[in-house]
Amino acid sequence: MIKNEKIKASEVHLTGLHGEDLGTMPTKEALALAKQLKVDLICTSLMSSPPPCKLIGSGQAKQEALQEKQQARKKDQPLKVKELRLTPHIEDHDLDTKRQQAERILKAGDAVMLVVKISGKEGAKAKELLENLVKDLSASGRKQTGIQLSGKQAAVQLDPL
Known part of the structure; x- marks a missing residue:
């Protein structure tokens, strides 16, 4: 998971706090918007151009990553x-x-x-x-x-x- 200044792309496709589509914009502009709203800019995938990014509250990003890990671990367990x-x-x-x-x-x-x-x-x-x-x-x-x-x-x- 790539956050804030570590995103190297020149442009990103941005999704807002409540899932609304904010369109494609320069990374610097997206970072400024994230700082203004006091949230993090998170890159969800590097496979597309421009990379899709989300505005997420700082604690929420860690929690989402943890939930994804737990779901993957659940699927790996054998049948009861x-x-x-x-x-x-x-x-x-x-x-x-x-x-x-x-x-x-x-x-x-x-x-x-x-x-x-x-x-x-x-x-x-x-x-x-x-x-x-x-x-x-x-x-x-x-x-x-x-x-x-x-x-x-x-x-x-x-x-x-």
Whole structure:
């Protein structure tokens, strides 16, 4: 972020304090206007000619840069996987509740692991239940892995779209 006298361009495209377009003007004139309003002149990009600049209050520029860093850091973090547990003999109303929970989690940007606890010969019923849930949630998320049957549980992970 280039501020005030460090801007070397002869002309800048200036944006005012409240986002209004002040047009293209000489850098010296823009600096004088910034000093008159007791704010900083900040260059937002050096890639265009004339470079776009903003008038920003001195503390606000640092705060905006800090917020941009935090947003970038947030995007770099891996997905959170939230687990929802079910049983093969789940009631229709309870299944609707779990479906809504999964949809809410997917819309929030987190992944959902649907786990069905199995005892005895309920594997086929558990797999069918998970297939129906995946089909119902296809508008909010997509399968990352296939349905995995292992020992006492069947599981599938859904990632947000």
